[in-house]
Amino acid sequence: MPIVPISGSEKFALQPAPLRADQRSIGSLPLHIVDDETVDGLDPLTYEVVRHRLAAITEEMGDAIKRMSGSVVVTDCNDFGAAIMDEAGDTVQVGLYNMQLAASLDMAAKWTLENRSANPGIKPGDMFLCNDPWVGGGLHQNDVTVLAPLFHDGELFGWTGAVAHQVDLGGVSPGSWSVDGMDVFWESLPTPPVKIVENGAVRADVEDVYLRRSRVPKLVALDLRAKIGANNVAHDRLTALINKYGPDTVKAVMKRMMNDAESRLRAKLLDLPDGTWGAVAHQDGGRAGDRNVYKIVLNMTKTGDRLIFDFTGTDPQVEGIINCTLAGLRGGIMPVMLTMLCPDIPWAPGGIYRTIEIISEPGTINNCTFPAGIGKGSVASAWSTQNAVSETIAGMLSTHPEHSEHLMSVCCGSWDLTVLAGVDQRGGGFVTMLCDAMAGGLGAKVDGDGVDTGGVNCIPMGRVADVEINEFSFPILYLWRREEEDSGGPGKYRGGVGGSSCFIPHDSPVGAVHMVVSAPGKAVPQAPGLAGGYPAATQYDVLVRGSHVLEQLKAGEMPSSLEDLGGEAHTVPPHLETDLGVRDVYYTHWQGGGGLGDPLLREPENVAADVLKGKVSQRAAIGVYGVAVDETGTVDFDATTRQRQTLRLERAGLSHHEAKTGAPA
Structure with missing residues (x-):
């Protein structure tokens, strides 16, 4: 039975329209904005000091999460994210933790602005909990976000967000990974943003609803407080920064960070040749017993100072747990953008996103529609999307003698x-x-x-x-x-x-x-x-x-x-x-x-060193690298030359006799 969207679910799958640059309120909610003159007039020294302080605050958020959590996944493995956003929900700074998660916090903040401003309202001391990947803030239901609006003098100044993987939030199977699942109803319940903290106090009713689904509620409750605590730390530090430099200066720095990230990335793209690079990534099996292989197709086109990620040709969403939402697709793009294209550029996704366009048909395995199964989306179709993006960006960077130094082949x-x-x-x-x-x-x-x-x-x-x-x-x-x-x-x-x-x-x-x-x-x-x-x-x-x-x-x-x-x-x-x-x-x-x-073309000495260290077997040394090396690491260079020539001939479908005479043996 094919998966079809449920009527009325569309608003959870669409990214809200961006706010106007001069928009001063959403309904009765006033916004703190600054004009372009204030941004352009920033003192360079002040800009650098405040910019580095904002980056440090995201690191402090990460430290707070680790110190308060009791989950090994968080405390020892760093599977969490933190970000600072402006009043419109655009991301100004992300930390060095899970960038897939942090890259989708802007979606959740924008959705909350659009859908929660009037009812129940967004007020000082509030925080919102979300684990709905169609909204954003995470790539599957186990990624739970706590968003905190930051107010100054009665105006919404910005947002902070903390997100972490929760080890169990219900569903058919422990860990919420239901390998027999057909759709989202086998999995943990996706929850769009709900007010978990009101006027500085945790809402017991909402917390009870949230924890009731988990097999380990005490652990999940502790992680909830870790994320609330991380937001509190960030708000304390941001408030101190605003009091020291003034709200307009801090906001101007936030806007300038995104503008700088955008302009510097555009300049780098102009340095690279135009072209299109393609990749196909795969997922084998959508659920237990499924032996099909599904593909994610990407053609990335660079034109001038823009990148277009076109996923046309990607397979339709499947019955199973491997689909991901638009948040997962974006989460597959941004980490590679940051690490390969922007290692020397401020990590301000709000500016970086301005340089790209995404073409993707809803209803595909990396842009699925409700109620497709997404329990494994973060490390299934989102991960494969990342592989395809990594391959295409590396191909583009390989065309430039300087920028190629930042590329890598696809990682794990x-x-x-x-x-x-x-x-x-x-x-x-x-x-x-x-x-x-x-x-x-x-x-x-x-x-x-x-x-x-x-x-x-x-x-x-x-x-x-x-x-x-x-x-x-x-x-x-x-x-x-x-x-x-x-x-x-x-x-x-x-x-x-x-x-x-x-x-x-x-x-x-x-x-x-x-x-x-x-x-x-x-x-x-x-x-x-x-x-x-x-x-x-x-x-x-x-x-x-x-x-x-x-x-x-x-x-x-x-x-x-x-x-x-x-x-x-x-x-x-x-x-x-x-x-x-x-x-x-x-x-x-x-x-x-x-x-x-x-x-x-690998140096035989390097192959020999790998054999001695247990990185490469002797079988692979001779059969793949064409290097004759014994167990002591000694290379037979004459045998290596002959073996490599044999392997080259085999690639061409020739024997030594054919290569010498041009006639079949």
Whole structure:
């Protein structure tokens, strides 16, 4: 049965029209604005001081969230975002955390302005909670935003926003990732902006409605207060800044930051040649049992000082959990814009968005309509959108000798989701998303290899929780967590390698642990290379039933490979929900980054060094790089020359005889 939009849901899927530059109110809500003369007349020193203070405030917001949260996903893995916006909801500054999330806060602020100003009203001391991806503020329902309007002298001066991934907000499956889901009604309830704080006090009725859906309400309640606290910190700092420099000066700096980001990006685009670059990214399987592969098509055109992202040809939305909304599509664009195009430009998305146009048909997998399933949208179609954007922007930058220094091949191509739930070692209920895959491999650069297990490019400050933290917090025992050879894409410059984790349930009073797996990139590599570079390895997960690990540990032996585990090994499909028994082992192997340049052009000494370090196997050294190297790292240069010539002939479909004589052997 095809998914069709429900009548009346359209207002949740449309981005509100922007306010006029001179608009002084929305209904009875007065806005604080400044004219262009005030912006242009800023003293340069004052501008730099206040600009850096605004950036520091977003960092303080992040520190506040981490200090108050109790979730490992937030405190140890930095899966959250923070932003400062102006009175119209345009984003002035984002932090170095999850930029996918922060990039969509403007949508939620604009929607709140348009739909909540009259009823229930926007007043000093209010905050709004939202986890509706059709509104914005997050890419799936587990991304919960708290938006706080900032007033000065009775006028709406701006907004702050804090957003973080919540480990469980209901739905059919623990962690709210319902791999059997057909549509949004299998998932956590999307909630458009509701007033969670009124006149400085948390509304108990709204909080109860929000927490009632979760399997871990106390943890979610703590994260709610962390986000409220982060907004309070930001408002204290912003108020002090306004009192010191004056409201017009601070607002002029905010406007100037966006104007500077826009003008400097336009100048950079004018420096690059016009053209169109294309990419196709994929998702394998929309839900459990679905063996189809779905595509996201992008043609990015650069004309003058503008970029057009045209997603025409993208597959229609599907029955399953992998669709994302317009917020997810935008969240796939902005992180790459910031990290590749704007590393030397103020990170003010409100100005950067002015330089781009998005062409996308509603009802597609990365711009879906309600009630499509979006429970995995953040790390499914939004992530694949990011891969396609990364590939096209890198292609554009490669045409310029200076700007090419900032490009990377596609980084870790997919998120290897593992959700664990059950009874912890202290007898309490738990749900968590294991964030080991945050240590993905970064893509290769034009002048060097990608960073091994360096992270994911949409969360610059993303981290992996210590093994000891995970074992202390949850009833699991690691057998290993390590980098994996051959996981980075081969090339003249190699993509950074990914890694793997292997663990068993441990010390839960009930023994078994419930597990939900959702990891694409198993049918099609999702971190392609550039300029002849090869893609990173595909995702690979294995569930071993009835292992011999307990006996090995009792005997003082530590298994170090899948072959050591005994039992019955099952390759895990992209989506699976099951239980881990006390004798079961789960192995999860996430992806590296794409390579850059022909692998046959890689220096043999670099291949040998990779073999010695366990980054590349001897089999790949000879078969992919054409380098004959022994286990001591010694290169046979004559054999290497012959092997590389053989590989080149094989690529051309020729034998040595044909190459010499021109006649078939």
